[in-house]
Amino acid sequence: MTDATLAPATTASRRNWSRFALRWTLFTLLGLFALFYLMPLFVMITTSLKSLEEIRTGSLIAFPREVTFDAWRTAWSEACTGIQCEGLRPFFWNSVVIAVPAVAISTMLGAANGYVIAQWRFRGANLIFSLMLFGCFIPFQVVLLPMARMLGLMGLAGSIPGLIFVHVIYGIGFTTLFFRNFYVTIPQDLVKAAKVDGAGFFRIFWSIFLPLSLPIIVVTVIWQFTQIWNDFLFGVSFSQAGTQPVTVALNNIVNSTTGVKEYNVDMAAAIIAALPTLLVYAVAGKYFIRGLTAGSVKG
Amino acid sequence: MTEWLERHIPKMVLAPSFAAVLVFVYGFIAWTAWVSLTRSRLLPKYEIDGLIQYERLFNAPRWDTAMSNLFVFGTLFILISMVLGLMLAILLDQKIRTEGVLRTIYLYPMALSLIVTGTAWKWIMNPGLGLEAMVRGWGFESFTFDWVINPDKAIYAVVIAGVWQASGFVMALFLAGLRGVDGEIIKAAQVDGIPAWRIYTAIIIPSMAPIFLSAFIVLAHLAIKSFDLVIALTGGGPGYATDLPATYMYTMAFSRGDIGQAASSAMVMMGVVFAIIVPYLYSELRAKHD
Numbered sequence: 001m002t003d004a005t006l007a008p009a010t011t012a013s014r015r016n017w018s019r020f021a022l023r024w025t026l027f028t029l030l031g032l033f034a035l036f037y038l039m040p041l042f043v044m045i046t047t048s049l050k051s052l053e054e055i056r057t058g059s060l061i062a063f064p065r066e067v068t069f070d071a072w073r074t075a076w077s078e079a080c081t082g083i084q085c086e087g088l089r090p091f092f093w094n095s096v097v098i099a100v101p102a103v104a105i106s107t108m109l110g111a112a113n114g115y116v117i118a119q120w121r122f123r124g125a126n127l128i129f130s131l132m133l134f135g136c137f138i139p140f141q142v143v144l145l146p147m148a149r150m151l152g153l154m155g156l157a158g159s160i161p162g163l164i165f166v167h168v169i170y171g172i173g174f175t176t177l178f179f180r181n182f183y184v185t186i187p188q189d190l191v192k193a194a195k196v197d198g199a200g201f202f203r204i205f206w207s208i209f210l211p212l213s214l215p216i217i218v219v220t221v222i223w224q225f226t227q228i229w230n231d232f233l234f235g236v237s238f239s240q241a242g243t244q245p246v247t248v249a250l251n252n253i254v255n256s257t258t259g260v261k262e263y264n265v266d267m268a269a270a271i272i273a274a275l276p277t278l279l280v281y282a283v284a285g286k287y288f289i290r291g292l293t294a295g296s297v298k299g
Numbered sequence: 300m301t302e303w304l305e306r307h308i309p310k311m312v313l314a315p316s317f318a319a320v321l322v323f324v325y326g327f328i329a330w331t332a333w334v335s336l337t338r339s340r341l342l343p344k345y346e347i348d349g350l351i352q353y354e355r356l357f358n359a360p361r362w363d364t365a366m367s368n369l370f371v372f373g374t375l376f377i378l379i380s381m382v383l384g385l386m387l388a389i390l391l392d393q394k395i396r397t398e399g400v401l402r403t404i405y406l407y408p409m410a411l412s413l414i415v416t417g418t419a420w421k422w423i424m425n426p427g428l429g430l431e432a433m434v435r436g437w438g439f440e441s442f443t444f445d446w447v448i449n450p451d452k453a454i455y456a457v458v459i460a461g462v463w464q465a466s467g468f469v470m471a472l473f474l475a476g477l478r479g480v481d482g483e484i485i486k487a488a489q490v491d492g493i494p495a496w497r498i499y500t501a502i503i504i505p506s507m508a509p510i511f512l513s514a515f516i517v518l519a520h521l522a523i524k525s526f527d528l529v530i531a532l533t534g535g536g537p538g539y540a541t542d543l544p545a546t547y548m549y550t551m552a553f554s555r556g557d558i559g560q561a562a563s564s565a566m567v568m569m570g571v572v573f574a575i576i577v578p579y580l581y582s583e584l585r586a587k588h589d
Contacts (some may be wrong), residue, residue: 003475019582025388026393026395027395029386029390030390030391030395030401033387033390033405034401034404035404036463036466037404037405037407037408037463038404040416040419040423041407041419041422041464043419043423044422048421050508055484056428057427059432059433059436060423060428060429060430061433064429067300075386080551109315110315112312112313112316113312113316115308116310116312116313117310120309122309122310125313128313130468131317131321131325132316132317132319132320134324134328134580135320135324135325137520137572137576138324138569138572139524139545139565139568139569140329140524140574141490141544141545141548141549141564141565141568141569142327142328142331142563142565142566142568142569143323143324143327143331144548144561144565145331145334145343145547145552145558145561145565146326146327146330146331147323147564148552149343150323150327150384155344164392169319169323170322170323171319172316172319173320176316177364187588199307200305201305201308201309201312202308216368226410229409229412229413230413230414232413232526232527232530233526233527233545234551236530236549237552237553247412247414247415247527249414249529250414250415250418251414251418251530254418254421256467263422263425263428266418266422267418267419267422269418270414270415270419271415272417273412273414273415273511274410274411274415276541277410277411277412278407278411281407281409281410285403285406288410289406291469292468293407293472293475294473295472297436
């Protein structure tokens, strides 16, 4: 009799306790994983602020005893990338000069293509779209050799315009996909109505579609910028001393074998190279994730 | 005239991009395929000479290493990233107040260049000064963690860095999938007193099959194209212990001056990608028609 009345109370408190334990385990696990993902960034930052002496004597995850920005200065303007010792600065600007026009051009082309494919369907448009889409999936190794020759024939070998060209060409597939998938959700009656009112192809694009496009433009620009800034394969294949993008220069600094290995400089250089895309992620992470998932799920 | 123009403008807008894709994707693939059938060395030759490059390729011990590395790296990278990603997504799906912050932390590596990731992990796994030295400093004198410089273990070091970079992204995919599961079914199961873990294994996870498939496709694609990470982390070494098809191709093309080998290895890479992508795209397109 007593058992029967007590039972619900005990199970309730036991359930409460086990819920508490479960919650606690959950937060511990989530926290440990957060540490795992943050650790490399933490180590990069702290190492870049230490002196070489402190790196040799201290622990990997210790905070710097004496904060110094010498490594940052060296990485930015003095570190050697091969025979050249001007730091990352010139290469950082190379990346900017490559990324900005390449992002702008490939985004504009993607918008125009997506608009045509989604709203001005003609026979064969779907086939064209499939062929362009397929181009997104090829491993770029399969175009490296002919592209190297083609850039040579065009007089663009090892030049920054050459790299811009390459990034535009192999970015079109994705930018077209993004815009096409966005414009396809806009009812076609809109175009029909505008046509009845006498608006033409460009007029409809400028005054109806472009004003609606801000979110997809943001997604595309962020996607393209991250891809192009982080590119290494095209950069290392089609550049020469002086036109290399920042990723290639970073790799050269880290792997240069002259003199004492300066780990603090390596880490400072790595952060400098990562800063623009990290910044974009911090400011517009939502759009970055949308691009990632759109590029994969709906591909 | 203007009417003709008006009718054909859409095609004319699309034409340059389409022509570019035809030449720079399909034309270039054809060029590479052609050259892979010749005796090209430093300069391309165009006389077809059968499958000699592929014979050389499959007899090269270095290519053999690259392919088995791809298999080991690809399997572990995909498997661990999927398991970790799914686990994180389920943990995050428990109505956590700090979800936004945690998601941002788990996903930021995806915004980094693989060269940056490789540089960071190379330093962390550096035996003399990194993790190994740190743990030894805590008093575990015999602790060794020399994977990056150990030819038998170096490929696993690449797996660690790769998983660190990509697992947050898989988490984001799965989290979106979990949020897409019909809430009514879950509520009904809860009312029936089915334990939470059974709801996951019997209802939620099976309904996310398409997301598993896309996660697999994306990860497999990343694995096959892996180049930057290996270059930054191990440089393909020690020796060529961590060579992957992508680094093999690059070495043949740009440092060995062996265009025939570069072309044939690139074609094999494309074959592997297509073996994975084509059935996927095909089923996607069919699903849309049905």
